[in-house]
Amino acid sequence: MRLHIEHLTRYDYSAPVSLAHHLAHLQPLNDAHQQLLAFDLSVEPAPGALNVGTDAQGNAEHHFSLAQPHRSLSVRATSVVQVQPRFTALETAASPAWDTLAERLRYVARKAFEPAGEFALPSPYVPRLAPLKDYAAESFKPGRPLAEAAIELMQRVHADFEYRSRSTDIDTPLAAVWEQRRGVCQDFAHLMAGAMRMLGLPVRYVSGYLLTRAPDREPEGGRLMTGADASHAWVQVWCPGTPGVPTSGPGAGWLCLDPTNDLVPGSGHVRVAVGRDFGDVTPLRGVIRGGGRHTLTVGVNTRVLDEARSERGLLETS
Structure with missing residues (x-):
């Protein structure tokens, strides 16, 4: 397409x-x-x-x-x-345990550098926010497959926060979005990134575009998309070793998740840039x-x- x-x-x-x-x-x-x-x-x-x-x-x-x-x-x-469609062969239950991956990224002096580790750290628009750790922990039980837990967290963010156009601007602190329980796509992406980073997991912010009406194929199924007709934002969660997640190229190890629309992006999303948060x-x-x-x-x-x-x-x- x-x-x-x-x-x-x-x-x-x-x-x-x-x-x-x-x-x-x-x-x-x-x-x-x-x-x-x-x-x-x-x-x-x-x-x-x-x-x-x-x-x-x-x-x-x-x-x-x-x-x-x-x-x-x-x-x-x-x-x-x-x-082209992405993540069509995704097997979330075969993803590595999230806590094993978080331990792999934990800082140890003279340990080999893992590039994805920088996306587990706080950033200017996604500071450490204590309530987000407890919020994420509801989905991330010990030993649970990472992709499975991340998708559940995405579903909860979508359900618990109201998408309301112009309810925030880029200077609205993440803590204010958490308190008021509403925002726009960049807020949903920052919330999900902040929650997972509080557990030591890497998450990238993605800017891009999406079709107003998604293609008549899974996962979007032809429905109207929230956040279209403007720049859109979603996240990439680091899930190395997960079947269906790219193993080579610039997207190797990264699974896209769109909490605004509660889906794993297929062919209706176009990626423009990736970074720690909107500021990048x-x-x-x-x-x-x-x-x-x-x-x-x-x-x-x-x-x-x-x-x-x-x-x-x-x-x-x-």
Whole structure:
């Protein structure tokens, strides 16, 4: 299945911006189940230079600067991605025991470094929060298979917390989300990451997109998805040795879970970037001089492409 994604971000300022430096994480990742066929990033006003790089996690980064005065900024990312079903052969009961894995990652002087271990540590948007440890412990009984327990935790987060658009913003502390029992997709991802990290387990935050209506196949089953038509967020839990979880490539050992929609992502999710939390993978951020007050408008459109469309027309806008 080919997906066409258009992501528009626009800032309007009450006063001119005289200088701006921006960083964008908007280009989807490549792996065995997700191939980026085309990508275009358009910025208005046009920057003096647009530099492309890769961060420590393999995410594509676009850096650009604007030295001319401007009262608005428009950034349009257009992608064509071919996706295939993932985790179709998942065997949760055959996953390693969670406490054995947590012990494997416990710090010991001069012990061999395990790269996944950094995602078991607190991060700026996911600090240590004591109540989350008890919350996670209800699912993570001693010796229980990790994937099985993680999926149950995902189901509980989905059931116990209300998804409410605009109920939080990115500066809302995780403790406030825990207390008010509502939030948006990034809050659900941060909650699940925080709960599992309190048990010493690695969890990555994933930014990306998903179809408004999922494909008519498992696990989504054609239903309307929560959090579509905007940037979406979910998590990856480190489950090495679990049947059905990739064993090679950039996603090796990582199982995707979407607590907002209570499912293991299939082919309706497109991954853009992975990190410790939202701060590592913010779609667009920057530093500006001037500007005064501003308004932000974001729109995302994700649709299935007609398979008959020629390669020449891949980046036609919808």
